Amino acid sequence: MYQIELQQFEGPLDLLLFFIKRDEIDIYNIPIAKITDEYLAYVRVLEEIDLDGVADFIYMAALLINIKAQMLLPNPNENEEGEEVDPRRELVERLLEYVRFKEGADQLAVRREKRNRHATRGDASPVRQQYEQQPAKAVDHTVYDLMDALAHMLHEPPEDDDSTHEVAPLEYSVDEQQRYVMDRLRHARELSFRSIIRERSKPFIIATFLAVLELARQHHLRIHINESRTNFALRWHDNASNGVDSTVPQAS
Structure with missing residues (x-):
């Protein structure tokens, strides 16, 4: 297994959010069939690369498949008002909660960055050098x-029709x-x-x-x-x- 520690590469919910943002999808009305097919395609690539943590993505893929199956079948579940319960509801709630945590973490990171710019006497020079040496963004997009x-x-x-065979x-x-x-x-x-x-x-x-x-x-x-x-x-x-x-x- 090989673990990638890039900031843009996080977890299965991030991949779902990537699809939602890319296609400008209403998070309350996710086209589960389309999202599931695209998610499975990514998981297959992850399995080929053998990345550490791919099991979390496989679990999410199984969850999406389960939701897709529920939406194809008659839904016997009803809420207190007698309305059918959307099988996507739990997933949407998880996504919204995850977004709130990410936004909160981003705000804390911004505050931490501002706080780090303030230094006590005698520490200003090392802190300034630290910020001057920070590298630029290494990867465009995600x-x-x-x-x-x-x-x-x-x-x-x-590119050509010649067949090649590896001996070993x-x-x-x-x-x-x-x-x-x-x-x-x-x-x-x-x-x-x-x-x-x-x-x-x-x-x-x-x-x-x-x-x-x-x-x-x-x-x-x-x-x-x-x-x-x-x-x-x-x-x-x-x-x-x-x-x-x-x-x-x-x-x-």
């Missing part, structure tokens, strides 16, 4: 957008692929992800994708998604030195 682009690349047909399966580590990506970027400064995984095996693509996310987390590169959302560009981070930092695994 990690879910990256997952969407990755899904297109994993399932698109090969190859294994790739995230550390190795970090070195591979940084070496390619050192010569080009900007590359499309598709160009560095073209005609490569699925294990190579997945390991490279995880390596890119880890490098973005460490602020060695920046990621920009194209308009079609089927590819993304890798750019040398403004704060990264022209070489491999000590936090990136070195070649032996």
